[in-house]
Amino acid sequence: MNEAAEDQRQHRDYAARIDGKAFALALRADVAQGAAGFQADVGRQPGLAVVLVGDDPASQVYVKTKMRQAAEAGITSFPHLLPGSTSQTELLELIARLNSDDRVDGILVQLPLPAQIEEAAVIEAIDPAKDVDGFHPINVGRLSTGQSALVPCTPLGCLLLLQDRLGDLSGLKAVVVGRSNIVGKPMGQLLLNAHCTVTTVHSRSRDLAAECRSADILVVAVGRPEMIDASYIKPGATVLDVGINRIELADGASRLTGDVNFVAASSVAAAVTPVPGGIGPMTVACLLRNTLTAAKARSGR
Structure with missing residues (x-):
């Protein structure tokens, strides 16, 4: 038996199953505790705006999951379900309103977007302080230089x-x-x-x-x-x-x-x-974590 085969034999049945579902459940509980503290201090829940353009079934299910788990964690959801014919101008106008809405701490635009909308323009339009997806070039730059960022x-x-x-x-x-x-x-x-x-x-x-x-x-x-x-x-x-x-x-x-x-x-x-x-x-749990992080940063906590 060669060395590689022997190594494989020794490790057979050894692998642990990493339970992301259980870890995410505990993380969401931590977020809920933090959100309750935030509400006690600020007088409102952290707010997450979720924007879905079109009627893709998988995206609809994913958005519903996010909003349900947000509610369970003490985060207010602001859903914006737009038709697939929505223009880029209309979407950018919505993002501008969400940027200026003090109830909203995080903005998530569900990807992919319809062909008539430029994804990069939408990402760059989101206030970096509310960019809970961590896709804005400013947050990307902060991450790459080791600074605090939404990831x-x-x-x-x-x-x-x-x-x-x-x-x-x-x-x-x-x-x-x-x-x-x-x-x-x-x-x-x-x-x-x-x-x-x-x-x-x-x-x-x-x-x-x-x-x-x-x-x-x-x-x-x-x-x-x-x-x-x-x-x-x-x-x-x-x-x-x-x-x-x-x-x-x-x-x-x-x-x-x-x-x-x-x-x-x-x-x-x-x-x-x-x-x-x-x-x-873990992806949805970290979205909620980012929303709480953004809420605290925006309120100076």
């Missing part, structure tokens, strides 16, 4: 899970698979700020599997179902699967899966997030 929710959730499991991340080798503005790039920056040694790999990278096998921490966000198998994973690594893909089965049914083959990864890694139940719940 994209999914990478923030990943970081919190890693710190909960591993403690101090200093000196660990982290590999991020994917370079999107929403996950890959901010994830790499957060890990760098946490003193990891960070490599970002993507479709143009050479010997992707070898790069991934060097990682103590592997974060995968590429949108390709079960792309990462055991051959990509260093024995004992911690693997976070950000992907969520719906695949069709032979009987006509479908199932959700991540970018990581969970069963294969579990034979090698020390810990893996499942899909569903891993990173997904």
Whole structure:
């Protein structure tokens, strides 16, 4: 048996299932406690404006989940459900009103947007102090220079899970698979700020599997179902699967899966997030956390 196979055999059945759902539940409870304190001090609940343009069913479900969990955490929701024909000018006018509304501490515009609306223009129109998605160039710049910033929710959730499991991340080798503005790039920056040694790999990278096998921490966000198998994973690594893909089965049914083959990864890694139940719940919990953070900052608390 070669060394790699022996390492894999020794780690078989060792991987812990990282329960993002349970962690998110505890995080939402912490937010609720903070929101109650904020209301006692300020006289109102933190406020989150959620803007949805169009009638995409998946987006509608996601927005309803956000608003329900916001209410449970003591955060007031201001939903704005707009028709798919909404113009860019109309959307920007709404954002301007929300920017000036003192009841609103966070503004979330659900992506993707219809083709007639320029995504970058909408993101840049949001007051950076209310940018609870963390996508505004000012917040991106603050993150990249190590300053206080509102951070994209999914990478923030990943970081919190890693710190909960591993403690101090200093000196660990982290590999991020994917370079999107929403996950890959901010994830790499957060890990760098946490003193990891960070490599970002993507479709143009050479010997992707070898790069991934060097990682103590592997974060995968590429949108390709079960792309990462055991051959990509260093024995004992911690693997976070950000992907969520719906695949069709032979009987006509479908199932959700991540970018990581969970069963294969579990034979090698020390810990893996499942899909569903891993990173997904953390994204909404961190949105609520960002809303409370923005509310406190805007009120000087």
